[in-house]
Amino acid sequence: MSVLVFAEHDGAGVTEATRRAITAAANLGAPVDVVVTGGEDAAGVADSLAIQGVGRVWLCLGAACADQLAEPVSGQLASLVRDEGYQALVAATSTQSRDLLPRVAAALDVQMLSDVVAIEDAETFVRPIHGGSVLARMRCREPVRVLTVRATRFDRSEAGDPPAVERLEAPTEPGPTRLLEEHGSASDRPELTSARVVVAGGRGVADIGIEALEALADQLGAAIGASRGAVEAGLLPNEAQVGLTAKVVAPQLYIAAGISGAIYHVSGMKDSGVIVAINHDPEAPIFEVADYGLVADLREALPALREALEQS
Amino acid sequence: MKILVTAKRVIDSTVRVRVRPDGSGVDTANAKMAMNPFDETAVEQAVRFREAGAASEVLAVTLGDAGSEEVLRTALAFGADRALRVESDNPLEPLAVSRALAALVEREQPDLVLMGKQAIDDDSNQVGQMLAQHLGWGQATFACAIHPEGEELQVTREVDGGRRTVAVRLPAVVTTELDLNQPRYIKLPNIMKAKKKPIDRISLDDLGVDGASRLELLGVEEPPPRAAGERVASVAELVDRLKNDAQVI
16 A cells, blocks of 8 residues: 655645644555645745655646646646555645545545544544534545545654655646635734634623734734634634634634633534633633633733733 | 535534434434535525526535425525435435536536535535536635626635635536525525425436445544533633643643
8 A cells, every 4th residue: 555645835845734644644554655736936845845754755846736726736636646556645634635635536436534533544534523523433445545634633743854756747738717816814823723722702802802812812823713703793704713614623722712612613622632711601611621711801811811921 | 607506404503413322323313404504605695696697597406315305495495496306315425426416417507516615414525526526627615705707707715824716617616605695584485485396306326326335434423522621710820730731831
């Protein structure tokens, strides 16, 4: 068996999530190769792949792949898997991999597994269903295992020797889709679904103002999350919403400020490493999932927390 | 522009899902059911295009048992013109669903297939992309805005860290996010009218699709509950615990 990992990168190096996906792929018990797609300027990404267990890096660079559109890139991946006889294709769960991998799986006529949280052996996988309220153990004996994996559930891979790098011919024909515009989030904060720390606000944030929440997030280098209530009240943007059908996050530290803890919200964050809840209502259900609960008024607790963090 | 829009019947998002005592699956027997919320935005969008004159016909499709026709009634009450159920008494995997839809697209020849980005029961997020691949069509997943522009659609996609706007040539598959629109409140007369409309049915055999599962479900379980947490008395204690016990700051 041999395994191919699809790498996500920022043009210079692979993402933290990709490094974890490489660890997940190694759990399949087979040699791991990595494929990088992108424009000609992404060749340097190979240098970031001196990672333990990575044997070979395929560079598939060219104009048609520069915008990471699913149609040309999925065609490349399907050809590479077929030509080289890979028996698994793995990527970290992200909007890019979720856009891309099902297309590859369809081209290979295999049923893929999304958002795998545990790899027991080369054919036994665990994945969450029903918004994470149920875990399903699945056996997959498809000729090619196509998986996206929840990166936060796997360790970061160790540094290793520089891999062998090979170039692939990139497609030249224009596909049915073209990129018109990209708008990054306005802030410099980390991306919500991969952030190490998330500071999330609920309706209670109305008492203190969004600025106080942002200040705490920036002090911790955290992403900002929101409950559905805070989004509906117009306090925080929809893209910050954490919950069953919104963003599902699992940071090392999740601070829920003024969030009551409806099932909908908890489904989106209960896999976090450490959960802190700050709420004035001692009966708020958020305290049932919190590792550390502080019953306090946000107007006093947040400034005090910032000051204590400053001094610690 | 003819639109085919899909809708799946799922356990209502407000219901707490329970696992059968023997771990063989999720208990759906007495659970309250509803249209998958992502599909609701897709149906709403299809009907809006129809009302604005951008679409000539909206065909709503579901795959499932007789009970799943409930979501087709809802789609008709939203304003879909026709409804069709692909009959399947067993749950289908995304690959089989995408094959059945591809065969249906060959028959119905829509210019656009709209569907929710994922169903909130299985959470796979695969069918739209697989369908686009089978048909050799372009795709725009996770749409939060869709504007027809001649032979193309301009679609704004919600992606990690921001948004991307793409132009996709028709015919195409577009999958929807919740903030694409706010689905309408259905009025009672529309519900009554929808009850009288016919629902077409077609079998997987007629579509030439094998509905057999490729994966084997070994069992389901509820994730282990979080160990009971504790209350801290002050901000100072909280910071101390985070620093020295949990070591996360």
